[in-house]
Amino acid sequence: MIGISIISVVVLLGVLIFAHELGHFLMAKWAGVGVMKFSLGFGPRIVGRKIGETEYLLSLIPLGGYVKLLGEAPGEELSPEDEKRAFLKQPVLKRIGIVAAGPVFNLLLAVAIFTVLNMVGLPVLTSEIGALQPASAAMESGMKEGDMIISLDGKSVSKWDEISEIIGRSEGKRLRVTVSRDGRPMEIPVIARLMKTKNIFGEEVETYKIGISPSPRTVIERHNPLSALGKGLRQTWMIGKLTLISIGKMFQGVVSPKSIGGPILIAQIAIAQVKEGIIPFIVFMALLSINLAILNLLPIPVLDGGHLFFFMIEWVTGREVNVRWREMAQQIGFALLILLMIFVFMLDIDRMNIKVISDFIQKITG
Structure with missing residues (x-):
């Protein structure tokens, strides 16, 4: 049973991360931007293969992923030929499209899941x-x-x-x-x-x-394909709207920050849903995909929303945001994100009572 639990968590995170990074990847390819790396996971490489100019990687830490674009870092040295395909040399609307495509693909994944489930029957x-x-x-x-x-x-x-x-x-x-x-x-x-x-x-x-x-x-x-798609779109919209309202309620003090869940809570819920059956697990995947999309669109530096915020300023004003200011914001955003991750991790630990930890260790050790 422990094997199924681990597989379910890996599948859940893998599908969500793959959909997100695939959005960035496909939009970059469509825009003519070079893609140097496509990685599922962070940290040291487990396996990888280079096809064309892109290196496809499976990395050790399965809590995210990334797409490395040609010329995405300010001051990166490029040949005259590569400059045409560099991310930061593209028109601002293309850059906005590439960055926004990740969250959009997470939303599309949720719509696809709900559409199929509505056709199969709920x-x-x-x-x-x-x-x-x-x-x-x-x-x-x-x-x-x-x-x-x-x-x-x-x-x-x-x-x-x-x-x-x-x-x-x-x-x-x-x-x-x-x-x-x-x-x-x-x-x-x-x-x-x-x-x-x-x-x-x-x-x-x-x-x-x-x-x-x-x-x-x-x-x-059960619904026919067209009706199922319409309902899938409505379900995704309603859950997304509810997620945004929840974030607003948290700032108002109505919803406690302790309701936030991190990787441990996500894993616990995923395992519980698998025990209930494949449909509850897939529904949870859709819910999490919507949450991932919305959280990534928040205007926090280092997240997609932070990049979009700077690009939107550039689009409106016609001038790039000062590189120094942008880098400073990225550093602050990264620090805040690390603090948030620590806070969420501690909440997850706090939720796990001694019996749960003891049972988990017993399962592993047999």
């Missing part, structure tokens, strides 16, 4: 009522556990998320709820009440509810 909660809250609007109106909601205000429903959405935006208006009970349709009028609840960030919010919760019954929902 379990969704049915419209069957599993429980009613005491003294709720639903209970007082005569609804019962086991009722299957088939329409709300004349709109057919078959999934629980459709029910939640319609009730949530009802604004206290009377709803005509049609349920199937013992195989017979029955219309029940109900008025949703404004209730206080907590959102996923732990904030207290008000929303309209009638006091019902779903049964655990699920059905497999």
Whole structure:
């Protein structure tokens, strides 16, 4: 089992890193920029092979990767022929495209994963009522556990998320709820009440509810290719939006920085998802790919977003940012990134209690 766990983590990180670096690589090739190295991993080389001008590497530390471009460092000595293919000699829009392609490919990977899963089929909660809250609007109106909601205000429903959405935006208006009970349709009028609840960030919010919760019954929902793609795009957009909101909530103090996870937590979740099955593992891969894209787009020097920030300034002003200022920002950004990595690593260690560590050592030693 320990072998499967290690393989799952390596596959997860490998696919995400490969997709990201492939974006940089392909865009650089398309733009006519020389690519000197394509590496999965950092540090010492494990294996490698040179094909054409590019050296393809598998390196020791599997926590990232890189694409080394011709002429990407200021002051790099180049022949007149190489200068035409040097990264920093390209028009600013080409440079922006090359840098942005990494995060974009991570987003495309997520869209592709969700599209395929939507075609294969994913379990969704049915419209069957599993429980009613005491003294709720639903209970007082005569609804019962086991009722299957088939329409709300004349709109057919078959999934629980459709029910939640319609009730949530009802604004206290009377709803005509049609349920199937013992195989017979029955219309029940109900008025949703404004209730206080907590959102996923732990904030207290008000929303309209009638006091019902779903049964655990699920059905497999499948989509045709076009519909699956549309849903995959929406899922990627919603998760990306939620990630950005989460970052904002962290700066507001709503979300604790302790919720940040590093390599150890990612590995733990990946292993747990593999135990649940291949689909939960692949869904986690898509979620992580979206997070990787967004975090890389943050305007922090040494990340893609930091490079994009300087190139955008150059595009708007028509002048390159001073090399000295850029190098200073890179050094500060690198130091901050190291501190963040240490902080996240310590959080991961703090989450691991003695029993978890003991069990892990026991598995390795047999």
